[in-house]
Amino acid sequence: MTLKEFIEFQEGIAIGEEYSFTxxxxxxxxxxxxxxxxxxxxxxxxxxxxxxxxxxxxxxxIEGRLLSEIYMDIEW
Structure with missing residues (x-):
């Protein structure tokens, strides 16, 4: 996930969207x-x-790390 995608992910959750990821x-x-x-x-x-x-x-x-620390390793 790129930084731009991570920001969009946060914004989407804030407005009620739900997501799954790996x-x-x-x-x-x-x-x-x-x-x-x-x-x-x-x-x-x-x-x-x-x-x-x-x-x-x-x-x-996740495993003691904030999402903001690992977003680049998250896969959609």
Whole structure:
């Protein structure tokens, strides 16, 4: 994922879009319900929950790393 795509990814989630992607051969899903954003690893349904999309990107992690640190290795 390029920086431009990562910014579009963040903007899309903020307006209600949901996405799946792959990172190091693992599939992940970003989804939401009113008042909650979910970041889920598909294999075992491990889910992180956030009140805002901003919080998802500030504190949501894969293997201890923020999405902003690994976006270039994310595959759509």
């Amino acid at each position: 990172y190091q051969n693992e599939e992940y899903w970003v989804s939401q319900n009113p008042g909650a954003y979910y970041f889920t690893r598909v294999r075992d349904s491990y889910t992180q929950e956030f009140e805002t999309s901003e919080a998802l990107f500030k504190i949501g992690k």
